[in-house]
Amino acid sequence: MATISRREGEFDSLRALLAKANERKTGDELAGIAADSDAERVAAKKALSRVTLRELRENPVVPYQEDEVTRVIQDAVREPIYERIKEWSVAELREFLVDSSTTDREIRAIREGLTSEMIAAVAKLMSNMDLALVSSRMTITxxxxxxxxxxxxxxxxxxxxxxxxxxxxxxxxxxxxxxxxxxxxxxxxxxxxxxxxxxxxxxxxxxxxxxxxxxxxxxxxxxxxxxxxxxxxxxxxxxxxxxxxxxxxxxxxxxxxxxxxxxxxxxxxxxxxxxxxxxxxxxxxxxxxxxxxxxxxxxxxxxxxxxxxxxxxxxxxxxxxxxxxxxxxxxxxxxxxxxxxxxxxxxxxxxxxxxxxxxxxxxxxxxxxxxxxxxxxxxxxxxxxxxxxxxxxxxxxxxxxxxxxxxxxxxxxxxxxxxxxxxxxxxxxxxxxxxxxxxxxxxxxxxxxx
Incomplete structure (x- = not known):
């Protein structure tokens, strides 16, 4: 996995970066993977915002060869859709989702190109109101x-x-x-x-x-x-x-x-x-x-x-x-x-x-x-x-x-x-x-x- 630099030090993997960019949860603290401070959490969010969807696809948090859940997620990706969005950063995905002009139909159009790690990553950059707003736009029957x-x-x-x-x-x-x-x-x-x-x-x-x-x-x-x-x-x-x-x-x-x-x-x-x-x-x-x-x-x-x-x-x-x-x-x-x-x-x-x-x-x-x-x-x-x-x-x-x-x-x-x-x-x-x-x-x- 790629090393991602920041002023206070380094995140040694995307898995570590995702963990430290999470909002505070006692479970992550119990596991010893949470950010040590709010400053580190903000730094992680900033670094995560620049990560591309391609990097997240190529670096699943549990390797493809070792985990069948990873294989289910990766194998389900619609490749033509993924190819259109793979160079988006996580920040760009967030901006697409929260933009007032983005419709449910447009969200559906990219859904099959996303992996679960991409979706988790963008959630970490969103406020509570962002999450509620985007959820309210999506109709799933x-x-x-x-x-x-x-x-x-x-x-x-x-x-x-x-x-x-x-x-x-x-x-x-x-x-x-x-x-x-x-x-x-x-x-x-x-x-x-x-x-x-x-x-x-x-x-x-x-x-x-x-x-x-x-x-x-x-x-x-x-x-x-x-x-x-x-x-x-x-x-x-x-x-x-x-x-x-x-x-x-x-x-x-x-x-x-x-x-x-x-x-x-x-x-x-x-x-x-x-x-x-x-x-x-x-x-x-x-x-x-x-x-x-x-x-x-x-x-x-x-x-x-x-x-x-x-x-x-x-x-x-x-x-x-x-x-x-x-x-x-x-x-x-x-x-x-x-x-x-x-x-x-x-x-x-x-x-x-x-x-x-x-x-x-x-x-x-x-x-x-x-x-x-x-x-x-x-x-x-x-x-x-x-x-x-x-x-x-x-x-x-x-x-x-x-x-x-x-x-x-x-x-x-x-x-x-x-x-x-x-x-x-x-x-x-x-x-x-x-x-x-x-x-x-x-x-x-x-x-x-x-």
């Missing part, structure tokens, strides 16, 4: 049973987790969430017991409820992908398959997956998932996941997060959300770092062409509170996030973390004049849950489904 991401819409995952995987409790929480107008993105459950039998029971229960009440949405059980594959082969009605992703081959090994397994799951899902498709994947990511498994390869957590999106793009997902504050203060220390990371993640995901959402969340030992998470939700709704996760009263009693509540969904839609996915919105009106875009007196009453 996908279709499972319904179509997410249409202009003027804002969707929500209904997350009715139960600490005992009690199916009746899951369905009770589902009724409550639907009565507040959430669930148009997906009804998705994190199981306690990762078995094909338990996964099938959850999928059958949610699928049965969706069919009984003709809810225009999709279901998912977030067990390990191999568990879901077993359940699907045995006939379980899964509208999509789920998996957590990392930005390195070693990180994905910690998750018990590789590209070959994901390819196999993709082929199965496209044949056997119960949805109409064609987008049948749900991925979750989060800055710091690779470091927590000692699989970060000396790379900063923002760049690794971007590489997750480069891998996810291979499978053309219906949903991908960053679980932004879930891992804890070792990686994102406080509300300020969580808000910054959430903005970075949604921007990078959308620039990859991913239908991007977020779990605006935090753990109880983090220096953050519900106001921080509500600020993040408001900011990312303005930035055009496709969807958010919602849990009962903002408190997930199974995963033991804080997020947005079911009733926060109505507030965000009202605040920004957004609607649910249209078939779901029509269903809410027919059920008497909404009228003229607002919740009725029936909202929050799960006996609507009695």
């Amino acid at each position: 996908a279709r499972c049973n319904t179509t997410i991401g249409e202009p003027g819409t804002l969707s929500f995952r209904l997350q009715p987790n139960d600490p005992a995987d009690d199916v009746e409790n899951v369905l009770d929480s589902t009724r409550e969430g639907l009565s507040y107008g959430t669930g148009d993105a997906v009804i998705g459950i994190n199981p306690v017991v990762d078995s094909a039998e338990n996964t099938a029971a959850i999928l059958e229960a949610t699928h049965g409820f969706i069919e009984e009440w003709a809810v225009p949405t999709q279901n998912c059980c977030l067990s390990h992908v191999t568990t879901q594959m077993e359940a699907i082969r045995e006939g379980a009605p899964a509208d999509m398959v789920f998996q957590s992703l990392a930005g390195t081959e070693a990180g994905n090994e910690e998750f018990g997956i590789d590209v070959s397994l994901l390819d196999e799951a993709d082929e199965l899902a496209r044949r056997r998932c119960s949805s109409s498709g064609p987008n049948v994947w749900y991925f979750e990511t989060g800055q710091g996941a690779e470091l927590s498994g000692d699989a970060h390869e000396g790379v900063d957590q923002l760049t690794l997060e971007s590489r997750c999106y480069g891998l996810a793009k291979r499978y053309d997902p219906f949903l991908l959300n960053t679980v932004v504050g879930f891992i804890g203060p070792e990686y994102l220390y406080d509300g300020r770092q969580v808000i910054r990371a959430g903005l970075e993640d949604v921007f990078m995901g959308k620039l990859h062409g991913i239908p991007m959402g977020i779990d605006a969340c935090y753990t109880n030992h983090m220096e953050a509170d519900q106001n921080d998470i509500e600020t993040l939700a408001i900011t990312l709704a303005a930035a055009g996030s496709n969807y958010f996760i919602t849990v009962p009263m903002g408190d997930d009693v199974m995963l033991n973390y804080q997020s947005n509540s079911y009733h926060d969904a109505a507030t965000l839609r009202e605040l920004f004049g957004r609607e649910p996915i249209e078939p779901f919105g029509e269903w809410l009106r027919e059920m008497g849950i909404t009228e003229n875009g607002r919740l009725t007196e029936r909202a929050g009453d799960p006996t609507v489904f009695a």
Whole structure:
């Protein structure tokens, strides 16, 4: 890798430069790769601004020969598009993106020539407002049973987790969430017991409820992908398959997956998932996941997060959300770092062409509170996030973390004049849950489904 000079010394590689140009994150400090001072961080940003996209393409943060995530990202580049933009500097890419005359169509025209390292690099040069502005310009749609991401819409995952995987409790929480107008993105459950039998029971229960009440949405059980594959082969009605992703081959090994397994799951899902498709994947990511498994390869957590999106793009997902504050203060220390990371993640995901959402969340030992998470939700709704996760009263009693509540969904839609996915919105009106875009007196009453 090239040596990049600066007045205070040298950055010995692009990997080191990318790390030191990152906004302050406790995960990078824990890994020993962060800038030592604000002065060094500014110097790194200045040096990074002059780096060309070609240099970033030729120097991936993990070598091509050593990492299959790198190979997926590099092999997906559309060479004619790359040839047109390869001599742009990172600063020039930023100026193109933030220019008021740049359209969504023009961003789409260069997207397939970018690598994940290029997208990570430009994010490091952008302010929070830059990230929100550019994100808001990009429209990314996908279709499972319904179509997410249409202009003027804002969707929500209904997350009715139960600490005992009690199916009746899951369905009770589902009724409550639907009565507040959430669930148009997906009804998705994190199981306690990762078995094909338990996964099938959850999928059958949610699928049965969706069919009984003709809810225009999709279901998912977030067990390990191999568990879901077993359940699907045995006939379980899964509208999509789920998996957590990392930005390195070693990180994905910690998750018990590789590209070959994901390819196999993709082929199965496209044949056997119960949805109409064609987008049948749900991925979750989060800055710091690779470091927590000692699989970060000396790379900063923002760049690794971007590489997750480069891998996810291979499978053309219906949903991908960053679980932004879930891992804890070792990686994102406080509300300020969580808000910054959430903005970075949604921007990078959308620039990859991913239908991007977020779990605006935090753990109880983090220096953050519900106001921080509500600020993040408001900011990312303005930035055009496709969807958010919602849990009962903002408190997930199974995963033991804080997020947005079911009733926060109505507030965000009202605040920004957004609607649910249209078939779901029509269903809410027919059920008497909404009228003229607002919740009725029936909202929050799960006996609507009695």
